[in-house]
Amino acid sequence: MKKVAFYTLGCKLNYSESSSIGRMFEDKGYSKVEFNDKPDIFIINTCSVTENADKKCRKIVREAQKINADGYVAIIGCYAQLKPKEISEIPGVDAVLGAAEKFRLVELLDTFEKEPVNQPAKILASSIDDAVEYHTSYSLNDRTRTFLKVQDGCDYPCAYCTIPLARGKSRSDTIENIVKAAKDIAARDVKEIVLTGVNIGDFGLQNGERKETFLDLIKALDEVEGISRFRISSIEPNLLTDEVIEFVAQSKRFVPHFHIPLQSGSNKVLSLMRRRYRRELYTERVAKIKSLMPDCCIGVDVIVGHPGETHELFLESYQFLNELDISYLHVFTYSERENTLAVTIKPVVPKSERAERSKMLHILSEKKKRYFYDQQVGKTGTVLFEDEIQNGQMLGFTENYIRVAVKYDPLLINETKEVQYVHQNEAGLMEVMEAENYEPAH
Numbered sequence: 001m002k003k004v005a006f007y008t009l010g011c012k013l014n015y016s017e018s019s020s021i022g023r024m025f026e027d028k029g030y031s032k033v034e035f036n037d038k039p040d041i042f043i044i045n046t047c048s049v050t051e052n053a054d055k056k057c058r059k060i061v062r063e064a065q066k067i068n069a070d071g072y073v074a075i076i077g078c079y080a081q082l083k084p085k086e087i088s089e090i091p092g093v094d095a096v097l098g099a100a101e102k103f104r105l106v107e108l109l110d111t112f113e114k115e116p117v118n119q120p121a122k123i124l125a126s127s128i129d130d131a132v133e134y135h136t137s138y139s140l141n142d143r144t145r146t147f148l149k150v151q152d153g154c155d156y157p158c159a160y161c162t163i164p165l166a167r168g169k170s171r172s173d174t175i176e177n178i179v180k181a182a183k184d185i186a187a188r189d190v191k192e193i194v195l196t197g198v199n200i201g202d203f204g205l206q207n208g209e210r211k212e213t214f215l216d217l218i219k220a221l222d223e224v225e226g227i228s229r230f231r232i233s234s235i236e237p238n239l240l241t242d243e244v245i246e247f248v249a250q251s252k253r254f255v256p257h258f259h260i261p262l263q264s265g266s267n268k269v270l271s272l273m274r275r276r277y278r279r280e281l282y283t284e285r286v287a288k289i290k291s292l293m294p295d296c297c298i299g300v301d302v303i304v305g306h307p308g309e310t311h312e313l314f315l316e317s318y319q320f321l322n323e324l325d326i327s328y329l330h331v332f333t334y335s336e337r338e339n340t341l342a343v344t345i346k347p348v349v350p351k352s353e354r355a356e357r358s359k360m361l362h363i364l365s366e367k368k369k370r371y372f373y374d375q376q377v378g379k380t381g382t383v384l385f386e387d388e389i390q391n392g393q394m395l396g397f398t399e400n401y402i403r404v405a406v407k408y409d410p411l412l413i414n415e416t417k418e419v420q421y422v423h424q425n426e427a428g429l430m431e432v433m434e435a436e437n438y439e440p441a442h
Contacts, residue, residue, distance in 0.1 A: 002112070004030045005039035007060050010047025012196040012233055014077060016147040018045045020137035024106050041072045041112050043105070046079035048166050053079045058090055065092045072112040076102040078166035084125035098125030099167055103135045131168035136181050144386040144414050146190045150178055150217060151197030159274045159341040160306060160334060163198055170202045175212050175220050186226030191384050191414060194231045201239025215243050222251045228416055229384065229399060234259040237285050238277040249292035255399040256296035258289060263303045265320030272308040272345055279320055290325055295376065297327045297401040302361055305334040305354030307345035314357050321364060327372040329365035333358045373424045376402060380420050383432070385412040395429070405429040
């Protein structure tokens with residue numbers, strides 16, 4: 001029995017797709033193993049958003065060759081779609097598959113016979129316009145929670161982004177099929193499903209026509225028995241409608257946690273980025289959420305150093321974020337991408353200045369998170385405990401995304417327990433108390 005291993009870079013969407021492709025291999029009689037378990041086949045799922053995609057890809061290929069010099073190496077993912085020829089020239093790579101081909105990997109490569117030395121890798125990457133099929137994917141056995149892909153591709157031409165070039169047009173499966181996938185996941189004793197996609201608020205496009213909506217989807221998923229929680233991974237502010245917020249506020253299973261990309265708190269920079277909203281709309285969305293769910297956790301994506309972001313405009317963005325009632329930031333330092341509008345915009349922010357701005361926002365994020373946690377002390381929440389141990393403590397997340405640490409107890413793994421928040425420790429974890437089942441962590 002041939003062994004296959006996966007290495008996944010990037011987003012939750014990539015993890016869900018790697019897991020689904022892995023199950024395709026298992027269905028064909030392959031054994032899915034760890035990367036260092038001398039597999040016969042290495043599948044590397046790449047990302048184009050993270051820094052140094054080429055360096056990371058090369059390094060993982062080198063490691064694969066050290067583990068098994070005769071192992072077959074196939075590269076998939078966003079970087080593979082954008083730079084197939086470049087990747088095919090990396091020593092040790094046998095095949096590169098694009099967005100339209102990756103879900104046919106088992107069929108297209110068939111025998112997975114190693115290419116002769118000095119033989120160029122197979123390039124199976126067609127135009128992104130050919131990536132029109134939708135493949136529902138979800139991760140299993142990787143974490144306590146499951147990432148369920150509900151949407152793929154994006155029709156938004158943001159100035160800095162290559163995702164539309166790497167994943168194609170916005171498209172979705174039917175609600176019926178996604179509900180079926182959620183029920184299959186529930187049957188495997190998974191307690192939490194995270195809905196993921198490229199632009200999930202745009203859910204409902206099938207063959208270029210809007211057939212359903214994101215609100216329709218979450219209403220249907222809220223009725224799925226056996227799942228304790230649904231979490232929305234990330235949703236654009238212009239697609240996060242009042243109706244969606246109101247539904248989550250009173251739903252049975254959707255948790256009070258939103259991750260809403262902002263990218264900049266300056267309207268001028270938002271305009272340069274070609275974002276589809278202005279900061280006033282973002283302020284309205286946060287206020288609406290907090291009015292209905294005061295303890296809701298709100299995460300924010302921010303890009304620093306985008307071309308045209310002067311020092312004054314960055315400070316404007318910083319001040320906006322500082323005054324906003326949010327819980328944490330995901331900070332991305334702008335990096336140039338070929339074939340994007342942003343590379344033509346002036347002035348260009350020096351990399352040293354980008355790094356300084358990133359540092360300032362990381363500090364702000366930590367302050368926001370600590371304040372949010374401190375506001376929760378004395379209140380109660382429900383923790384889903386994970387199979388992750390740190391320094392003799394086990395960890396878990398509450399419904400509003402507070403990271404909790406308790407004394408290790410194997411019986412708690414994949415269980416939900418109601419707890420009272422006691423205080424935030426030096427590591428930034430919330431310590432809790434729940435008298436009957438365990439002692440507070442120390």
